[in-house]
Amino acid sequence: MPDLDTVVREISEEMAARTDRGTVADYIPELAHVDPNRFGMAVIDGDGRVSAGGDSEVLFSIQSISKVFTLTLALGMIGDRLWRRVGREPSGNPFNSIVQLERERGVPRNPFINAGAIAVTDVILSGHEPREALGEILRFMQFLAQDQTVFIDEKVASSERRTGFRNSALAYYMKSFGVIENPVDFTLGVYFHHCAIAMNCRQLATAGQFLAHNGLNPATGYNVVTAERARRINAIMLTCGHYDGSGEFAYRVGLPGKSGVGGGIFAVAPGKASIAVWSPGLDAAGNSHLGRVALERLTQRMGWSVFGV
Numbered sequence: 001m002p003d004l005d006t007v008v009r010e011i012s013e014e015m016a017a018r019t020d021r022g023t024v025a026d027y028i029p030e031l032a033h034v035d036p037n038r039f040g041m042a043v044i045d046g047d048g049r050v051s052a053g054g055d056s057e058v059l060f061s062i063q064s065i066s067k068v069f070t071l072t073l074a075l076g077m078i079g080d081r082l083w084r085r086v087g088r089e090p091s092g093n094p095f096n097s098i099v100q101l102e103r104e105r106g107v108p109r110n111p112f113i114n115a116g117a118i119a120v121t122d123v124i125l126s127g128h129e130p131r132e133a134l135g136e137i138l139r140f141m142q143f144l145a146q147d148q149t150v151f152i153d154e155k156v157a158s159s160e161r162r163t164g165f166r167n168s169a170l171a172y173y174m175k176s177f178g179v180i181e182n183p184v185d186f187t188l189g190v191y192f193h194h195c196a197i198a199m200n201c202r203q204l205a206t207a208g209q210f211l212a213h214n215g216l217n218p219a220t221g222y223n224v225v226t227a228e229r230a231r232r233i234n235a236i237m238l239t240c241g242h243y244d245g246s247g248e249f250a251y252r253v254g255l256p257g258k259s260g261v262g263g264g265i266f267a268v269a270p271g272k273a274s275i276a277v278w279s280p281g282l283d284a285a286g287n288s289h290l291g292r293v294a295l296e297r298l299t300q301r302m303g304w305s306v307f308g309v
């Protein structure tokens with residue numbers, strides 16, 4: 001097997017030299033300032049060894065990658081009852097699409113499209129003040145990342161709140177079907193803030209280790225979720241983690257993964273590694289272009305696809 005440090009270093013160098021970088025998201029004005037030439041990568045193996053390259057220590061907005069962790073929290077709170085509020089089928093539509101909601105009576109297709117993630121956030125919020133719910137999400141991320149410095153970037157959150165008309169439309173529409181329990185402003189406030197969590201690749205790969213190792217964080221020995229739950233969250237990442245680019249991601253990379261419009265991708269090689277990559281330029285489906293290319297190289301060289309070597 002090739003040496004992981006060498007592979008990560010070579011991929012990082014290769015990505016730094018690429019000129020096809022995609023387009024930085026600008027519908028959240030604060031994200032538009034991010035330098036498209038950034039690239040970072042961190043891979044943590046089963047022994048907790050970190051192989052990192054490029055801008056792996058630079059913070060970025062994790063955006064929709066936070067949805068993996070809010071899904072984990074909501075399942076911990078209400079278990080399988082969550083599936084009455086949100087489905088688990090790929091949508092085949094863009095992340096912020098509203099079209100399926102009418103036909104499916106306000107129940108979003110899956111927890112990773114915006115509508116689904118807003119419904120999951122609403123579950124976490126129920127019975128709490130927005131501040132408490134947000135504190136719970138942030139503390140969970142800090143605990144998983146083993147790093148108390150993980151924070152919410154207020155500027156990104158308020159930038160999205162000012163321009164999040166589409167998410168407001170999705171939330172009000174779901175509310176009309178009774179899928180959202182709390183005041184829409186409260187649910188959206190928590191949603192925008194958890195999307196605005198800032199992390200670097202190393203922190204993110206650390207936080208996701210439990211999904212690579214049957215629910216157990218090998219570094220701390222903590223069982224975060226059962227093996228069955230970890231497997232199921234990974235299944236949803238594989239089928240829905242890249243919106244209408246999920247099929248292409250499975251075809252090219254072959255790992256469960258979750259993207260965010262900040263340009264991050266978190267991916268899992270079950271039993272082998274927890275991986276985070278970051279390159280801010282996005283493809284047409286809103287997924288990091290070079291992030292995907294880098295992961296494709298990594299799985300090819302390491303033989304890590306879940307579909308075979």
Ligand SMILES: NC(=O)CC[C@H](N)C(=O)O
Pocket residue numbers: 062063064065095096114160167192195259260261262286
């Ligand atoms: N794909 C994403 O990362 C989208 C998350 C972003 N906060 C939004 O709601 O639009």
